[in-house]
Amino acid sequence: RILEVGAGTGSSTAAMLDGLSQSSDGEKMTSRIETYTFTDVSSGFFEKAQEKFKAHKNILEYRTLNVEKDVSGQGFDLQSYDFIVAGNVIHATADIKKSLTNLQRLLKPGGKLILHEGIRQDYLWSGISFGQLPGWWLGVEPIRQWNPWITPAQWDVILKEAGFSGVDLNLPDRQDPNLHTQSLLIGTAVEPSSAQPQTVIVTTTQSGDSELITALKSHLELTLKIPNVSAVHYLDLANTDLSKSVCISVMELERPVLSDLALTEYNNIQHLLVTCAGIIWITGDILTNPSFNMITGLTRTVRWERDIDEVNLVTLSVCEPRPDVNDLVSSIGRLYSQQFISTLTADKINGEYMLRSASFFSAHV
Numbered sequence: 001r002i003l004e005v006g007a008g009t010g011s012s013t014a015a016m017l018d019g020l021s022q023s024s025d026g027e028k029m030t031s032r033i034e035t036y037t038f039t040d041v042s043s044g045f046f047e048k049a050q051e052k053f054k055a056h057k058n059i060l061e062y063r064t065l066n067v068e069k070d071v072s073g074q075g076f077d078l079q080s081y082d083f084i085v086a087g088n089v090i091h092a093t094a095d096i097k098k099s100l101t102n103l104q105r106l107l108k109p110g111g112k113l114i115l116h117e118g119i120r121q122d123y124l125w126s127g128i129s130f131g132q133l134p135g136w137w138l139g140v141e142p143i144r145q146w147n148p149w150i151t152p153a154q155w156d157v158i159l160k161e162a163g164f165s166g167v168d169l170n171l172p173d174r175q176d177p178n179l180h181t182q183s184l185l186i187g188t189a190v191e192p193s194s195a196q197p198q199t200v201i202v203t204t205t206q207s208g209d210s211e212l213i214t215a216l217k218s219h220l221e222l223t224l225k226i227p228n229v230s231a232v233h234y235l236d237l238a239n240t241d242l243s244k245s246v247c248i249s250v251m252e253l254e255r256p257v258l259s260d261l262a263l264t265e266y267n268n269i270q271h272l273l274v275t276c277a278g279i280i281w282i283t284g285d286i287l288t289n290p291s292f293n294m295i296t297g298l299t300r301t302v303r304w305e306r307d308i309d310e311v312n313l314v315t316l317s318v319c320e321p322r323p324d325v326n327d328l329v330s331s332i333g334r335l336y337s338q339q340f341i342s343t344l345t346a347d348k349i350n351g352e353y354m355l356r357s358a359s360f361f362s363a364h365v
């Protein structure tokens with residue numbers, strides 16, 4: 001199962017299909033590819049590609065995919081591809097680490113990413129031509145301020161940060177280093193380890209088996225493929241190591257806990273906010289009951305106190321009339337995915353959201 005991103009006019013596709021798809025076995029043509037998913041941010045390339053690759057139509061499918069956006073939200077199954085081909089596309093995105101993280105999530109553990117990229121910033125001809133186009137200047141990373149390409153050593157670092165083994169193989173276009181301008185870089189998606197952050201749903205339900213918790217847990221595990229999801233009662237928080245946990249607090253969906261705190265409640269909630277690796281704190285409707293809005297002030301203070309941790313403390317008020325459990329769970333999943341699975345720049349963390357009529361509202365401009 002192969003996915004190609006930014007397939008465009010299909011030059012990488014042609015090479016892949018020639019190499020892998022059909023091999024002569026006497027009279028019979030055989031293919032080593034089960035499906036080849038040809039994607040691009042724009043569907044404008046598909047008609048020509050369908051014509052160009054019509055001999056392979058039994059294995060090819062055409063879908064739009066923006067590698068900068070959440071991939072599960074675009075209808076792609078996580079951990080479902082053996083290979084991803086990205087020919088001269090990732091450098092054309094704003095945040096390389098975020099794009100690579102999105103691709104990593106689509107690969108099966110052990111799956112390979114085949115990147116074809118320019119690797120020289122000192123070859124100025126490309127900037128003279130492509131620099132006329134705004135897309136050349138999208139990169140947000142300081143190392144890409146003047147040229148979107150980076151070296152194989154820099155790819156190695158970012159690949160590792162995005163959940164890959166790094167650059168396993170670097171195949172240069174020329175052996176002479178003076179003439180080497182492009183590389184094929186191969187990396188492997190690393191199996192999620194048990195050291196991965198845990199996801200903890202904080203609840204006031206002692207057994208942790210309310211309809212919402214059960215649905216949320218199964219959405220996180222089955223749809224978002226998040227391992228290690230557990231439910232913890234809010235009065236057990238102080239006994240739980242939360243330092244690697246992203247928490248989803250649903251306790252204030254039931255009642256405004258913060259506005260009437262007993263000492264034990266305070267101690268547990270303090271431990272949660274001061275030690276967790278990240279949180280989505282969900283409350284009832286702050287428009288009809290201002291007591292639910294105390295978390296907004298509290299998290300603003302905790303963010304100052306924890307600024308060195310770069311912790312992401314997110315709040316979400318669910319307005320009346322409340323969505324049904326399935327809609328609520330999928331909205332929470334979307335927010336979780338955007339905040340804790342995608343890689344966010346510093347200005348995108350610590351959001352304060354309101355869910356109203358199936359739309360997210362934010363206080364950020």
Ligand SMILES: C[S@@+](CC[C@H](N)C(=O)[O-])C[C@H]1O[C@@H](n2cnc3c(N)ncnc32)[C@H](O)[C@@H]1O
Nearest residue numbers: 006007008011040041065066067068087088089
């Ligand atoms: C330089 S072309 C490379 C095309 C093709 N891979 C090749 O090697 O011939 C870059 C391609 O990436 C696509 N692209 C740009 N930004 C993208 C994004 N965010 N997600 C997916 N594709 C994107 C463009 O539409 C374009 O087709």
